[in-house]
Each structure stands twice: as structure tokens, then as C-alpha cells.
Amino acid sequence: KNEVEQSPQNLTAQEGEFITINCSYSVGISALHWLQQHPGGGIVSLFMLSSGKKKHGRLIATINIQEKHSSLHITASHPRDSAVYICAVDGNEKLTFGTGTRLTIIP
């Protein structure tokens, strides 16, 4: 069993839809990261959180430490949100990554 599991693996939605991507982990962590990877490989850090909820623009990330679960939400999705979204957990100074969720937003 992978230490970090994401669902769904692939998600296609219409522009404007509310998007939820889930991440579950099985190890103790000090923080959880959500990353965005566009075609061509560039990775951008979206959030780092250890409790509660963070919001940046149309993106919201939540974490439940007791349940070892985090969600990334995108409101009013747009085609430019199309990317791979990766959850990574932070333990012992290194990140362990999920395999990513490929999001495609159709105009």
C-alpha cells in the first residue's frame, strides 16, 4: 500500500464546475503539500498546511490530521486549471508524493 494515495487518478470536468481532489496518507506527518505540475514538468507549490484550511484565490485546501486526509478544491474551474495535482506529505525532512490527479477542464 502506498503511503500517499490520491483520488481520482483522472478527472475531466466542464468549465465552471467545482472540483475536489482527495489525498489520504498512512504515516505521521508534520505537514502536507499540494503541488501543481503542468505539461512540460514544471512544479509549483500551491499550499503547505498542517491543520485546518487555507485559501488562495479559487483554490482551497483542507486537512484532517486525525483522519489522515486532505482535500484540494477548485471553485469556478477554468481550462487553465488543467494540470496534474500532486499531494505530498512531509515527514523526516523529506516529501513522499502521491502519483497525482490529472485534471482536465473542458471549455
Place this chain on the structure above:
Amino acid sequence: GAGVSQTPSNKVTEKGKYVELRCDPISGHTALYWYRQSLGQGPEFLIYFQGTGAADDSGLPNDRFFAVRPEGSVSTLKIQRTERGDSAVYLCASSQISNFRGSTDTQYFGPGTRLTVL
């Protein structure tokens, strides 16, 4: 520069050859990380530097892989006797701080080096 840079962006080599991949972190960032990402997979941790020393090299797959950061800034990942299975995108990231018994700071990723071993 403003971000993490990696060179080369693409490297094609033959099986058995030696390659070096370079990472220039953001100026002032003390922590530097190397990751490897195979097609369709999430990145996989290789090694982490705190300053000049390798604080954790447990992700290096075998002794053909080695990394240095002699002056605490630029890092080089070295792969000896390359194998076809080494083909992947090698990502470097840096962060401002990393506490040995705490969490890392936000990591800033470079664009990666795509290594292809023929």
C-alpha cells in the same frame, strides 16, 4: 535568477556512460532536494542537503548515484554506468530552511532535467 534552475534541460546518453546533472537553487536557500520522476508517477525522493552535507541520502537507488553540494549552493547529481532504467525526469528543489526534527519550508522546484538512456 529568481527561481531554481537546472541544466541541461534534456540529456540523452548511451547505456554505460556517466552523466552529471546540475541544480542552481534559489540564492540563500539552505536546503536542497533531488527527486526523480518516472513517466506517469509522482516524484520520488533521492537525497536532501542541508548546507553542504547530505542530511538524508536514503532515496539514492544504488551506489551508481552520488550527489555533491561542495559550497552549499549549486549541487550536482552524478550517475555512473547509466542504465536504461535511469531514464526519468530529475527534479531539484530548494527551500529556505529545513529543521532536522521539524517540517520543511515550502519547496521551490526547478524545471527538471529529462534524462534518456538509450
